[in-house]
Amino acid sequence: MTAAERTRLHTNPDGGTVAVPKTCKIGRDVEIGLGVEIGRDVTVGDFTEIGPDVEIGEGAEIGPDVTVGDFTEIGPDVEIGEGAKIGSFVEIQDGVIVGKYSAIGDGANIKCDVQPGAVVPRDSLHHAAEPSPC
Secondary structure, eight states: OOHHHHEEEEEOTTSOEEEEETTOEEOTTOEEOTTOEEOTTOEEOTTOEEOTTOEEOTTOEEOTTOEEOTTOEEOTTOEEOTTOEEOTTOEEOTTOEEOTTOEEOTTOEEOSOBOTTOEEOTTOEEOTTSSSOO
């Protein structure tokens, strides 16, 4: 099977297109930036915005009304809850759960689950020793 047979084009609200694997589920009114790499079996909820040059690992689930900043890396099997705001240059490790309506600042490295409504400061390392334990 060729790459073209394994992918389909997603059309952004502005008319631009991005190739995504056919195994992905992309919601309504989703904006996906240029250069985004999406793994297999990814789900993206309605009204979500994904900035350019983002990497999304296989099996990740991104809820509705989420914003993901430029150059962010989302590991495999990550879950991002509804309304979460993820800054630019963020790295979210494999299997992490980011709670609903949480905010992660630019440049943060997330190694542990983020509780709903939590705020992770920019350029920080969020791991088990932080207030939100794994």
